[in-house]
Amino acid sequence: MTRKQRRAGFIALGLGILGIAVALVLFAMRDNIVFFYSPTEIAEKGIGPGTRFRLGGLVEQGSVQHTGPATIKFVVTDLQKTVTVSYTGLVPDLFREGQGVVAEGTIGPDGVFVADSVLAKHDEKYMPPEVAEALKKSGRWEEGQMKDGAAKPVSR
Structure with a gap:
């Protein structure tokens, strides 16, 4: 595996982890995103x-x-x-x-x-x-x- 391929792999892994973290945060806050309830x-x-x-x-x-x-x-x-x-x-x-x-x-x-x-x-x-x-x-x-x-x- 070349240096360029390893770098691309790390970037892809980092973006994947970031995407999962954002998804978990949004899932946890799904009912609290609304400013208020009528x-x-x-x-x-x-x-x-x-x-x-x-x-x-x-x-x-x-x-x-x-x-x-x-x-x-x-x-x-x-x-x-x-x-x-x-x-x-x-x-x-x-x-x-x-x-x-x-x-x-x-x-x-x-x-x-x-x-x-x-x-x-x-x-x-x-x-x-x-x-x-x-x-x-x-x-x-x-x-x-x-x-x-x-x-x-x-x-x-």
Whole structure:
């Protein structure tokens, strides 16, 4: 075997090992690649208690309850399914009903999503792109309904 053939063999072996490593990493992360799950996706996938993930959707109108000095309960919806969320801490100043939200945490044994962080929109026209995409998939989204030409969710 010549030097050139050995070098080509080592390069091929290295690329093969690298390819296998990338495949294993992607396989291990296949469920964590999604930025968040909508309430409908949680029901469809049957995500059980203790699994850590991000939940995204709209804060349902009339659902926000202050249950303690720093504890808040609210319902997140994608206009098809809902998930009750409990959060202890300070919510962002712009958090309110009818607006997009992404919460990170786990589902408790009682089915309530226990969040350890809550992210809200930054102005009255913004919605996280992932929330907007989930609403589009569910058929609950109309294009061009806001002043700036952005889309808005609709109730049906």
